[in-house]
Amino acid sequence: xxxxxxxxxxxxxxxxxxxxxxxxxxxxxxxxxxxxxxxxxxxxxxxxxxxxxxxxxxxxxxxxxxxxxxxxxxxxxxxxxxxxxxxxxxxxxxxxxxxxxxxxxxxxxxxxxxxxxxxxxxxxxxxxxxxxxxxxxxxxxxxxxxxxxxxxxxxxxxxxxxxxxxxxxxxxxxxxxxxxxxxxxxxxxxxxxxxxxxxxxxxxxxxxxxxxxxxxxxxx
Amino acid sequence: xxxxxxxxxxxxxxxxxxxxxxxxxxxxxxxxxxxxxxxxxxxxxxxxxxxxxxxxxxxxxxxxxxxxxxxxxxxxxxxxxxxxxxxxxxxxxxxxxxxxxxxxxxxxxxxxxxxxxxxxxxxxxxxxxxxxxxxxxxxxxxxxxxxxxxxxxxxxxxxxxxxxxxxxxxxxxxxxxxxxxxxxxxxxxxxxxxxxxxxxxxxxxxxxxxxxxxxxxxxxxxxxxxxxxxxxxxxxxxxxxxxxxxxxxxxxxxxxxxxxxxxxxxxxxxxxxxxxxxxxxxxxxxxxxxxxxxxxxxxxxxxxxxxxxxxxxxxxxxxxxxxxxxxxxxxxxxxxxxxxxxxxxxxxxxxxxxxxxxxxxxxxxxxxxxxxxxxxxxxxxxxxxxxxxxxxxxxxxxxxxxxxxxxxxxxxxxxxxxxxxxxxxxxxxxxxxxxxxxxxxxxxxxxxxxxxxxxxxxxxxxxxxxxxxxxxxxxxxxxxxxxxxxxxxxxxxxxxxxxxxxxxxxxxxxxxxxxxxxxxxxxxxxxxxxxxxxxxxxxxxxxxxxxxxxxxxxxxxxxxxxxxxxxxxxxxxxxxxxxxxxxxxxxxxxxxxxxxxx
Numbered sequence: 001x002x003x004x005x006x007x008x009x010x011x012x013x014x015x016x017x018x019x020x021x022x023x024x025x026x027x028x029x030x031x032x033x034x035x036x037x038x039x040x041x042x043x044x045x046x047x048x049x050x051x052x053x054x055x056x057x058x059x060x061x062x063x064x065x066x067x068x069x070x071x072x073x074x075x076x077x078x079x080x081x082x083x084x085x086x087x088x089x090x091x092x093x094x095x096x097x098x099x100x101x102x103x104x105x106x107x108x109x110x111x112x113x114x115x116x117x118x119x120x121x122x123x124x125x126x127x128x129x130x131x132x133x134x135x136x137x138x139x140x141x142x143x144x145x146x147x148x149x150x151x152x153x154x155x156x157x158x159x160x161x162x163x164x165x166x167x168x169x170x171x172x173x174x175x176x177x178x179x180x181x182x183x184x185x186x187x188x189x190x191x192x193x194x195x196x197x198x199x200x201x202x203x204x205x206x207x208x209x210x211x212x213x214x215x216x217x218x219x220x
Numbered sequence: 221x222x223x224x225x226x227x228x229x230x231x232x233x234x235x236x237x238x239x240x241x242x243x244x245x246x247x248x249x250x251x252x253x254x255x256x257x258x259x260x261x262x263x264x265x266x267x268x269x270x271x272x273x274x275x276x277x278x279x280x281x282x283x284x285x286x287x288x289x290x291x292x293x294x295x296x297x298x299x300x301x302x303x304x305x306x307x308x309x310x311x312x313x314x315x316x317x318x319x320x321x322x323x324x325x326x327x328x329x330x331x332x333x334x335x336x337x338x339x340x341x342x343x344x345x346x347x348x349x350x351x352x353x354x355x356x357x358x359x360x361x362x363x364x365x366x367x368x369x370x371x372x373x374x375x376x377x378x379x380x381x382x383x384x385x386x387x388x389x390x391x392x393x394x395x396x397x398x399x400x401x402x403x404x405x406x407x408x409x410x411x412x413x414x415x416x417x418x419x420x421x422x423x424x425x426x427x428x429x430x431x432x433x434x435x436x437x438x439x440x441x442x443x444x445x446x447x448x449x450x451x452x453x454x455x456x457x458x459x460x461x462x463x464x465x466x467x468x469x470x471x472x473x474x475x476x477x478x479x480x481x482x483x484x485x486x487x488x489x490x491x492x493x494x495x496x497x498x499x500x501x502x503x504x505x506x507x508x509x510x511x512x513x514x515x516x517x518x519x520x521x522x523x524x525x526x527x528x529x530x531x532x533x534x535x536x537x538x539x540x541x542x543x544x545x546x547x548x549x550x551x552x553x554x555x556x557x558x559x560x561x562x563x564x565x566x567x568x569x570x571x572x573x574x575x576x577x578x579x580x581x582x583x584x585x586x587x588x589x590x591x592x593x594x595x596x597x598x599x600x601x602x603x604x605x606x607x608x609x610x611x612x613x614x615x616x617x618x619x620x621x622x623x624x625x626x627x628x629x630x631x632x633x634x635x636x637x638x639x640x641x642x643x644x645x646x647x648x649x650x651x652x653x654x655x656x657x658x659x660x661x662x663x664x665x666x667x668x669x670x671x672x673x674x675x676x677x678x679x680x681x682x683x684x685x686x687x688x689x690x691x692x693x694x695x696x697x698x699x700x701x702x703x704x705x706x707x708x709x710x711x712x713x714x715x716x717x718x719x720x721x722x723x724x725x726x727x728x729x730x731x732x733x734x735x736x737x738x739x740x741x742x743x744x745x746x747x748x749x750x751x752x753x754x755x756x757x758x759x760x761x762x763x764x765x766x767x768x769x770x771x772x773x774x775x776x777x778x779x780x781x782x783x784x785x786x787x788x789x790x791x792x793x794x795x796x797x798x799x800x801x802x803x804x805x806x807x808x809x810x811x812x813x814x815x816x817x818x
Binding site: 030032033034035080081082083084132134135136137138145146147149150153154157158160161164165168172 | 331332334335336338339348349353354355356390393394396397400401403404407408412536539540543544545546547548650652
């Protein structure tokens with residue numbers, strides 16, 4: 001009788017260990033606490049494992065929308081120094097039946113963020129081998145930021161060019177008005193001398209050597 | 221008499237700054253550090269400085285003297301030296317035109333990167349995720365995020381020069397902006413350029429100093445600087461070292477494009493160009509050395525970062541495969557642990573053996589890169605790992621822009637100065653319109669470089685448009701000045717301008733040493749071309765995530781030949797034209813005389 005009672009007491013954990021070790025529906029988990037937290041790293045002990053099992057139970061509850069999942073449904077084995085282990089999830093209705101891999105993957109995927117935060121870890125440091133992390137969605141902008149900066153710069157440059165060109169045009173106009181004012185006086189002089197001066201290149205005329213200043217010393 | 225006196229610089233300082241801004245360009249940042257690394261670190265400075273003295277300073281001074289004496293752009297100046305040599309000026313203008321076309325594309329890329337730095341996460345820091353968010357895009361996984369950003373998002377490069385695609389609109393917009401800014405800088409000719417160079421010549425140094433301080437305080441920077449400066453003097457026995465030193469000095473100073481002649485043509489007659497030539501050349505070389513210290517500290521940081529990441533990956537691999545506790549392996553004893561595990565657990569080790577990498581700091585430092593790969597891939601990779609990376613990215617690309625824009629000023633001035641000297645053009649169009657038309661033409665032709673295969677055409681221009689032709693042009697320049705124009709006449713002109721004759725150093729260099737050096741470089745280049753067989757290029761393979769070597773198709777090789785010939789043939793063609801014109805005039809005068817005597 002005693003043997004039967006003993007068997008009854010020790011059988012479930014033994015069976016549980018077999019369920020965990022031999023199963024195909026288990027996932028290996030790896031935590032890199034020292035890498036993530038450095039000096040603030042906490043010790044991995046039974047309480048932390050308790051937290052892990054409860055977060056997984058929470059994830060299963062959320063995913064299946066059944067409040068029946070409990071910590072006893074999460075079985076853990078192959079604990080190593082690395083802080084890595086294998087876990088399986090048993091069905092709340094039947095402790096010998098395991099929840100299939102795909103369902104556990106869904107549950108973990110949807111709640112990875114909460115699981116990470118419970119342990120102060122990230123997708124890199126809390127790995128579920130076989131469940132790749134869902135990467136952050138790319139940010140979609142209404143207008144790309146580079147176009148905004150481009151618009152500002154090209155606007156400023158365009159303003160600069162227009163300002164420069166306007167100042168050149170107004171300078172030329174002023175110079176033309178001045179020249180027009182002067183040339184009205186010149187026009188009369190040229191008209192008087194008809195062909196001679198107008199045939200030459202500029203208004204300055206040609207230096208005539210005959211009337212050079214060579215005899216300035218012979219004034220006496 | 222001309223309508224208005226020739227415009228001039230407001231002060232000699234503007235001229236010096238313009239030359240510095242022109243000479244100090246992207247080559248100082250991305251070519252010199254590479255050469256230093258390839259040819260023995262600190263030891264490379266010996267051939268470099270020697271070539272500066274033998275070839276750089278004399279040729280620089282000679283071009284400044286010609287421009288200042290003739291007070292005309294390159295076409296007018298060479299026609300004045302000898303009527304048969306106008307073609308030399310035309311060749312310079314043609315080469316400058318080619319340079320303008322492709323050089324501004326680099327500025328367009330700098331703008332693209334600059335504008336993309338204004339984001340919370342730099343776009344080249346991480347790979348974009350794929351459609352169902354389970355991983356990264358494949359091309360980015362095989363290559364690296366920085367390479368992906370450059371080849372795919374910036375260039376959208378095709379897999380070979382044969383595959384054309386549409387224009388990349390972002391690139392086209394950035395090129396438009398680059399040309400508008402160039403126009404803004406040169407619209408009033410030397411008056412507007414003179415103001416701009418105060419900024420483009422000095423601000424890059426401010427950024428370089430900031431980067432120097434940031435660079436040497438980075439973790440691992442010292443590895444890079446030490447690696448660079450440890451001289452490997454055995455490299456001096458390699459002739460390639462001396463050839464590369466000579467070509468680097470030559471191209472870095474920007475000789476032969478006509479820009480220096482154009483700049484100095486706006487000088488006062490008595491400007492002391494001799495002293496300025498020495499100062500500018502020394503500043504240019506000094507900047508190269510300074511920039512390579514910065515580059516190597518960044519290299520050292522990047523190499524150390526990659527090395528430590530490699531060690532970390534190996535550590536994790538061992539920890540995960542053997543389920544050891546995290547504290548057992550540290551970054552320092554990873555290699556010993558790998559050996560130990562290999563011996564003690566050979567079967568399990570064999571399972572991960574394919575993923576084991578050999579981490580070596582030396583190998584990381586040895587990956588020497590030059591050119592656009594250095595500026596846009598390696599540097600941006602280093603920047604993304606710095607704290608406050610957006611700030612450093614903005615500063616860095618502003619510096620690249622200023623260096624590039626400063627050089628563009630000289631390049632465009634080399635084209636517009638001879639054009640403004642042509643009486644026909646300057647009478648019918650204002651100088652602003654001529655400048656605008658030149659910029660517009662270069663912009664429209666430059667759009668070809670923004671197509672999907674544009675980068676391959678860019679490489680053709682970069683390697684062939686302004687290399688051999690320049691050597692030929694400058695060689696002819698120095699021969700013409702010394703032997704056609706006459707060294708004595710040149711000496712007298714210099715005495716007229718400066719008040720003293722050039723001393724024996726200048727005369728020996730101009731008459732003997734520089735022509736010999738240039739001739740041997742020219743021969744070496746030709747031998748290299750012939751021995752190299754079919755010219756090849758690096759094509760980006762998006763499945764492999766790296767560049768592969770491909771041969772140029774026939775039309776590509778024909779294009780290269782056309783590029784070279786179009787510049788080189790200007791000289792004989794123009795000389796022939798001048799000979800014909802002389803003959804025509806000679807016959808016309810004889811006929812006129814015959815008629816009169818009858």
